[in-house]
Amino acid sequence: MIGIAIAFTSGRFHATPWGRHVNEAAPEWPPSPWRILRAFVATWKRKLDNDATCNPQVVESLLCKLADPPLFVLPPASIGHTRHFMPWFKKGPTDRTLVFDGFVCLDKALAVICLWPEPTLEPQEQIALSAITSNLGFLGRAESWAEARLLSEDEAEKACGQRNCIPIEENNSQARFDAVRVLCADPASAFGNEHTPKHPVALYDPDWHLCMETLELHDKRWSDPPGSQWVTYLRPKDCFAVQPQRQRTSTERPRPTMARFVIDGSVLPLMEETLRISETARRTAMGVFRRIEERRLYRGEPPKDAPLPRSEVFSGKDANNIPLEGHHHAYYIPTDEDGDGRIDHLTVMAAMGFGPAEVKALDGMRKLKREDGEPLNLLLLALGQSAAILAPLLMGPSRIWISATPFIATRFPKARGQKKDPSEILGSDNQRAFARQVLIEELQREYPDLPAPLVVEPLNEDHRCSAHRLRPIQFKRYRQKRSDDGGRRPAGAFRIVFPEKVRGPLCLGHSAHFGLGLFVPEENQGL
Amino acid sequence: MTENERRMLMSNGTGIDYAKLNKTPRLLMEAELMPLQGDRFQPTGFADLGAARYTLPDGTEMLLVESAQSVANRMELACWDEANENLITALDGLPYIRVHKKDGTHLTNSVLEAHRINSPYILEGVDRRVFDLLKASVAGLEAGPVNISQLASLVFKNDTNTVLHGVFLAKPDLAGGRLRMSRVVTGFIEARDVRVAESGGVKNDRVNPSGDTKSGFGNVPFHRTEFTAGNITAFFNIDLALLRGYGLPEIATNLLIALSLFKVRRFLSTGLRLRTACDFGCKGDLKATKPDGFVMPGEKTLLEECTTLIGACKSAGLFADPAVTVVEWEPSAKKRKGKETEEEIDDEKTSG
Numbered sequence: 038m039i040g041i042a043i044a045f046t047s048g049r050f051h052a053t054p055w056g057r058h059v060n061e062a063a064p065e066w067p068p069s070p071w072r073i074l075r076a077f078v079a080t081w082k083r084k085l086d087n088d089a090t091c092n093p094q095v096v097e098s099l100l101c102k103l104a105d106p107p108l109f110v111l112p113p114a115s116i117g118h119t120r121h122f123m124p125w126f127k128k129g130p131t132d133r134t135l136v137f138d139g140f141v142c143l144d145k146a147l148a149v150i151c152l153w154p155e156p157t158l159e160p161q162e163q164i165a166l167s168a169i170t171s172n173l174g175f176l177g178r179a180e181s182w183a184e185a186r187l188l189s190e191d192e193a194e195k196a197c198g199q200r201n202c203i204p205i206e207e208n209n210s211q212a213r214f215d216a217v218r219v220l221c222a223d224p225a226s227a228f229g230n231e232h233t234p235k236h237p238v239a240l241y242d243p244d245w246h247l248c249m250e251t252l253e254l255h256d257k258r259w260s261d262p263p264g265s266q267w268v269t270y271l272r273p274k275d276c277f278a279v280q281p282q283r284q285r286t287s288t289e290r291p292r293p294t295m296a297r298f299v300i301d302g303s304v305l306p307l308m309e310e311t312l313r314i315s316e317t318a319r320r321t322a323m324g325v326f327r328r329i330e331e332r333r334l335y336r337g338e339p340p341k342d343a344p345l346p347r348s349e350v351f352s353g354k355d356a357n358n359i360p361l362e363g364h365h366h367a368y369y370i371p372t373d374e375d376g377d378g379r380i381d382h383l384t385v386m387a388a389m390g391f392g393p394a395e396v397k398a399l400d401g402m403r404k405l406k407r408e409d410g411e412p413l414n415l416l417l418l419a420l421g422q423s424a425a426i427l428a429p430l431l432m433g434p435s436r437i438w439i440s441a442t443p444f445i446a447t448r449f450p451k452a453r454g455q456k457k458d459p460s461e462i463l464g465s466d467n468q469r470a471f472a473r474q475v476l477i478e479e480l481q482r483e484y485p486d487l488p489a490p491l492v493v494e495p496l497n498e499d500h501r502c503s504a505h506r507l508r509p510i511q512f513k514r515y516r517q518k519r520s521d522d523g524g525r526r527p528a529g530a531f532r533i534v535f536p537e538k539v540r541g542p543l544c545l546g547h548s549a550h551f552g553l554g555l556f557v558p559e560e561n562q563g564l
Numbered sequence: 565m566t567e568n569e570r571r572m573l574m575s576n577g578t579g580i581d582y583a584k585l586n587k588t589p590r591l592l593m594e595a596e597l598m599p600l601q602g603d604r605f606q607p608t609g610f611a612d613l614g615a616a617r618y619t620l621p622d623g624t625e626m627l628l629v630e631s632a633q634s635v636a637n638r639m640e641l642a643c644w645d646e647a648n649e650n651l652i653t654a655l656d657g658l659p660y661i662r663v664h665k666k667d668g669t670h671l672t673n674s675v676l677e678a679h680r681i682n683s684p685y686i687l688e689g690v691d692r693r694v695f696d697l698l699k700a701s702v703a704g705l706e707a708g709p710v711n712i713s714q715l716a717s718l719v720f721k722n723d724t725n726t727v728l729h730g731v732f733l734a735k736p737d738l739a740g741g742r743l744r745m746s747r748v749v750t751g752f753i754e755a756r757d758v759r760v761a762e763s764g765g766v767k768n769d770r771v772n773p774s775g776d777t778k779s780g781f782g783n784v785p786f787h788r789t790e791f792t793a794g795n796i797t798a799f800f801n802i803d804l805a806l807l808r809g810y811g812l813p814e815i816a817t818n819l820l821i822a823l824s825l826f827k828v829r830r831f832l833s834t835g836l837r838l839r840t841a842c843d844f845g846c847k848g849d850l851k852a853t854k855p856d857g858f859v860m861p862g863e864k865t866l867l868e869e870c871t872t873l874i875g876a877c878k879s880a881g882l883f884a885d886p887a888v889t890v891v892e893w894e895p896s897a898k899k900r901k902g903k904e905t906e907e908e909i910d911d912e913k914t915s916g
Contacts, residue, residue, distance in 0.1 A: 046592065046801070047752065047799065047801075048620075048626075048754070080805075082712075083712060083746075083806060083809045084589075084805040084806055084808065084809035085805075085809070086809065087811070112621075113621035113622070114621055115618065115619050115620060115621050116618075117616070117617070117618025117619075117626075118616075119610045119616040119628060119631060120610045121610055121631065121633065124678045124679060140618075142618050142619070142620055142621070142626070143620075143621065144620065144621065144622070171589055172589045172805040174589070174590060174746075174801075174803040174805065174806060175746075175803075179632070179730070179746055179747045179750060180632045180750070180752070182592075182750070182801050184590075236706070236707055236740070237707065238707050238708045239708065239709070240707075240708065240709060240740070240742070241709055242708075242709035250742060252734065252741060252742075278621075279619045279620075279621060279622075279623055299764055299765060299766055299785055301766050301783050301785045302773070302783075303773045303774045303783075304773070381766070414785065416764060416785045416787065418762060418763060418764045418787070419762050419763070427761075427763070
């Protein structure tokens, strides 16, 4: 038995099967025995022609023994391809043609094993074949770096038990196999020379059909090289199946919790419009979600009395229209990230994560339609876990956080009762102080894991914030729902100093889910 | 050159262990790379395809950062002084072919041309001196098998760089189009365990955001896809058996080895800014993975060795004289009419 192992040290085998156009990017798998024999001849003549161990009679004799179609042990593989423009000067020096380069990917350490069960090698043939295989540089295109070696008898016997690609004549069950035509040598004619060119002497050394140049074959219109034969092999159906190995981390993929969009339009909205843009974003998300779900559930017009599909994550309400507890549902956060006072980004985030339908909806959000202006265009930049998304303008980390939009108190002052507020923060003159107190309470309640702040102070004398230094009253603070009283609540702009760097985003207070009460790292003057 | 002089030339003082390389069919090297800043990088973009991603059988996501063709171009560039439009000074005397315009200014050359000595600017113009030189030199190869040693000597003499990067002279007038030399030195860069890093922004037009984007006006949101990777590795391969098979004199073979190693070193030290958003540095040193124990000489040592061996090859008459062959580019009449004639439609390109 003869066994040869060929490892592809670049991890890829690039070769086009005979009879296929290179731009089909069809992979040759297994490597054709015709190609392997030709590679051995080329290695012998180019690298070992003067080597005493590679006597022409010895080499011819061993190649004849390898002319029968071998069995293969094929390692796990997958396929890929690249495309590039190759210079070829058909129409001029700058002419290029698009060329596909298909390849088979495999582990660099795992070899393709070729086995010939019947023949045995004489000692001289063994030495010669060993020299040839160890000098094989590549197989196929020059990118397919190869290292080949002759197996020992024991190794070949052991490998034979693992054969998984064999000529069809072996009558194996075809249930798990695909039939594939592979170009092999015809032992009766591969080493003949009836059709090799002679001008007037033989052009090839050795003068074999096996050595005929591809250009010569094309020129003479050969459909198949003389000296070759097609053999149908059975190849495992899943030979290119990707079988991921078990990962160390959890196999269940965590739900994405943040989506980032860039906003574009002929006139971008001012930061004062934060609340409006957020509400529009929420309506849009819910609308896209509903349409996607209706298509999925009803495959067309939903029945008249069918419940409207609604996302709890986007709406913040359950199936009975009751607001969800906690703040794990979506925040819609418009931001000005280039410091011009206009909204240019939108972040949608939800601690409870976005399910598959929400992800589709976020991906499908293209425009924010406005009643009072042209639609704004949305471009999804990132969707994933918030910790994995790069957004330092929003997320920090930082010790000092300042208001990008006004913080609005979540309650009104208590002038009476057991939970009465201290007098110094009661009254119309102390509304900013009251807002500050509520901010401290909200920090403790909503972000219990953060260290207690060292300082919570007004951002400046007039509580102005954002690039245009707007006062809280300049922001739209009433939501577009009947009962909303956000505009009447105490509000202010503040600076929070923590003892150590903390990660954001920090969204606090009334309408925090709609971009108000947003705090950003102080270093980011753009906000 | 006396035998003593030759022995001194190849002594251990060169830093290249030629003796070790003589016993091995190939030299495999690799260098681990990393983005110089941050973790993201932009790989080669292939036509229609964009990034060349593929998946290994075990599910590992891979990315071809730089193809073999591109690395070959960059290794050729490693020897070139762009400012002076010439080889770097230390490689002065290495044969190559320059192409000049009619006014005598430099147009291109065999070092930078994609197909090297087979460039149409060298072989297809009115100035046929290189073509005629090749034809005369390979006159004996038209009948009978190609004498690869003869071809290697000819190419080494006139365009040494081509011996390393290969050539396919598919011209029927040149030994029936059978003259070809495979690559001796190859390299590529791949990234393992890759993940996508998406970003983007808007190109703003503060004057007219709704301007005609086709003419460059208006706001244009854009999307950028970059990658991060578990590791990024540059791999190199020198086919030493092929070099030895050319049967060139020992100093010529050693020059080709030294030049190959220098190209690899130089590419890694100066050529890793592959594109704007892809600037790598080496993490650790270049190391030889085969043969075991081969010590990689440094760039300075290799360049000095190349300078020495260029001098030795010149003294031994192995180079063309003068070393630089100049041809003038003027399209031939047949090619000037190229647009009017029907181009041939190739039969299926198959490899066998």
